Amino acid sequence: MTRPGPLGIIAEVTHRCPLHCPYCSNPVDLVAAGEEMTLLEWLDILVQARDLGVAQLHLTGGEPLARSDLVGVVRAAHDLGLYTNLITSGISLTPNRARTLKDAGLTTSRSASKRPTRFSPTDWRGRPLTPEN
């Protein structure tokens, strides 16, 4: 390996989502649930990513929690040594599911559920995001 690849990957594990946020940057042409990549296909991607030098996996969607096998992706990523970050609305995240994901090796999770009337985006440190930065 002479030229290391990317440091992180953003994995849109599903395009299913219970929300319809106006600011969502998802593709318009959504992949139907039946055509999503399988868990095994994701595992293959993760191994390839690790071999390329990827250190960080951001799980997003759609709503990543819409996949019942999400914990399998998390566990595999953890076993491969990836820092795993779940980006979720938090909707449908029960305490049990959160614990299962944490036990599987999820490193961090961040939620952004914005009220439509008041949209104040922040970065992960909680600092407001403005057009200038």
Place this chain on the structure above:
Amino acid sequence: MNTETIAAGTEDGRRPALRRHFGLRWNDARQGHLLVGPETVVVLNDTGAAIIRLCDGRHSVDDIVDALSTAYTEVNRDEVVSFLSRLYRLQLADE
């Protein structure tokens, strides 16, 4: 930022610690260490990794310089302090 201020601010036994959710990870493909945290990856050289390994909230700046001096010759305290202040500024570590 004034280097003297940085040095003065770290004199009194403060003990640098990585922020929560940040950690040092070996990257096979790069054959080097990374500092990985939420939405952040910092590619480190060997000396950077050696300093960060000691940022555990238990070692003071002097401890870190002493420990590095056993592994490296001619450790420059100002460079260590300057590296640490970059970690603070980037909110990767607290003193």
